[in-house]
Amino acid sequence: MSFSIGEREIVALAGESGSGKSTIARLLARVYQPTSGEVYFAQSEEDPGTPLSAMRSRRARLRYSSEVPMVFQDPFASINPVFRVSHGVLRSLKLHRPELSAKERQAEAARVFEVVGLGAAMLERYPHELSGGQRQRVGFAQALAGRARLILADEPVSMLDVSIRIGLLNLMASLRDTMGVSILYITHDIASARYVADRLIVMYAGQIAESGPIEEVLADPRHPYTQLLVSAVPDPRAALSVGGETDTGEPPKVIDPTPGCRFRFRCPIAIDPCATVTPELTGTGAREVACHVAQSGAEVKAFTS
């Protein structure tokens, strides 16, 4: 997989369970080491940046993890229940910004809590006193405390109640707009991705199926899997479109993959090369797709929504 995340950009990474979305987040967070390939952070015109694998010193690694923090899916498991919620923020400030005095750390913690919409009084609460939405805001506050530049948000709203989700999505958008933070938003909820993200990357079985500006991809999905994904989103505002293809396929196993398109077993429009040649991700402009049919110039109509 090759992809980039720009500055001040929210990139949604979508795909079914087991497609490798979370593995990507963990690779970027340096939890896992890539088998091959490189990750570059903070590249610019003059400075090509150091690859993560070359980041040897503790200082460089600390700095990276403060600038690229993670926000986890489960707000009930990701905050230590025996400490006040300020604990995590203050610890991360102490670790990543040792130049601050205790007083400055307190002030900074209060500031990031204000930014995420919690209010400084919340610092003294214990996790059990907070709702799921508030806890998830604590997660974002912790991320911001380390002066985050890219937040890896792995399904940050999927465990929250519907009425609370929008608030968090709005927070993510405002972090981008006002603080210039980039976010990798991992989700299988395409509708929420459309709500906040600028760009969409659709993964299937460990590979990128399609990517591009999210509005364009959703308006005109070119990969059969993207079409399936879009058609499966329940839309209460539209009439039900039963009929057409209903997919009963299963996600593929990616142990010892053979050449060929990994989606071909579920694809109603597969052609001969799909069984033998792995499609490359190619495209024009910002849009890329890995599908033989789409690349041949034919119109892909596998699943209609």
Added chain:
Amino acid sequence: MLEVSGLSVDYVLDRADVRAVDNVSFTVGRGEFLGIVGESGCGKSTLLFAIAQLLAPPARIAAGSVTFKGSNLVGLTDGQLSAVRWRDMSVVMQSAMNALNPVKSIGAQYRDVMRAHGKTSRDEIAARSAEVLRMVGIDRAHLRSFPHQLSGGMRQRAMIAMALLFTPDLVIMDEPTSALDVVAQRSLMVQIKELQRLLGFAVVFVTHDMSLVSHFSDRLMVMYAGQVAELGATRRVFDDPLHPYTRGLLEAFPSIRGPRVPLKGIPGSPPDLSVIPTGCRFHPRCPVVYEPCPEVAPELVDSEGTLVRCLRYTEEGASRDERAAASSRPPDQAFQDWRGAVQADPARRRRREL
């Protein structure tokens, strides 16, 4: 076929009892699909457990009855219930991974169920097990598989097949799709609907995802803080939500089509049931709250076939539109604007035209 009447469930705690389900009444007809939606802590799962008589202390049914096929299930002993369970009424739990026994094959678990409920012939059990698996589109070879060998979607389908072993009249489902991704979710919903058409069982389907049931349920019940907030025909509830909470829930979903509009969600969070707000339980979060709301607890009233618990609809006689315009109400532009906006919703109009 199922009649729940005045059902209340308390969690008996040291300090005080907490009422998780408060005076809930509804009926489910033969072959009907009832969706129950609400946020976490609204009492929807507790309600399901109460219907299935699966509550364990500290929860207990404080009042009301659950009449299933003519007999009240509340107060029956486990022995009496086992004649009904699985044969007439079965339950599909939320997490198949936790609900299935990890050290037994699927077939062995089916066998356990059938033996426990009086079917002992080896051949019959084998034939029926294979048949229900086939109905949910899984190869019979998987009777020998263990839960970890199946994908999430297959596990959930195996659970549904297990619930159908005795062709029950009622299947109760507690968020069976919430652990699945959209594609698997969609295909499972379509499958449930097909099985229902084929076998004619009724479904009570609990979910927090309102959009999921929008195309599948006949009637929809919206719960808030242990009470029924709105109950009506699904299409009607989606097209013309009466309760501000229902409207808020609907507006909390970003859409995949149409213009990208900023959404607000619902301010605040669902109440803690041990400190229930006075008056209308939704009033602290309500966009169209007015003077009596914090004081008067609204009753469930019938508004042209839809039941709604909101003071705005309690005035008798007048139709809703007249009332919105009636000057006998406090002059409240906010509500009129709100109703106007509900009815002029372009998405809703578009649907009408379809």
